[in-house]
Amino acid sequence: MALGGDIASGLGVHPALVATLALISITLLSGGAVALAGPIGFVGLVIPHIARAISGASLGTTLAFAGPMGAILVLACDTIGRVAARPSEVPIGLVLAVIGGPAFMVLLSKILGKRT
Numbered sequence: 001m002a003l004g005g006d007i008a009s010g011l012g013v014h015p016a017l018v019a020t021l022a023l024i025s026i027t028l029l030s031g032g033a034v035a036l037a038g039p040i041g042f043v044g045l046v047i048p049h050i051a052r053a054i055s056g057a058s059l060g061t062t063l064a065f066a067g068p069m070g071a072i073l074v075l076a077c078d079t080i081g082r083v084a085a086r087p088s089e090v091p092i093g094l095v096l097a098v099i100g101g102p103a104f105m106v107l108l109s110k111i112l113g114k115r116t
Helices: 005-010 015-037 039-055 059-084 092-115
Strands: none
Touching (some): 005 015
16 A cells, blocks of 8 residues: 555555545544543644644654644633633533544545555
């Protein structure tokens, strides 16, 4: 699969099936991780990928970007949750899931799109 869809097909692999099964597996595994760690733990799944996309492949730079980006995302979601439904509050986990879920799916589709 890393060599491309044509070569994988020539070797007897069905690229569309592999990509579909990979997407299902990643979705179930990330959903399980979020269910165990809580919705705030979702930040740890999304932010490192976004930081790597911004900073490049260097691990040190990715780590330097990921910390502040995670804090900014949680702070922004908390602010949105407090302001969106005044005088009550929307839980931060719900706001984070609404913002982070689609972002994670776009990220997964880009990753899987490069491999097929």
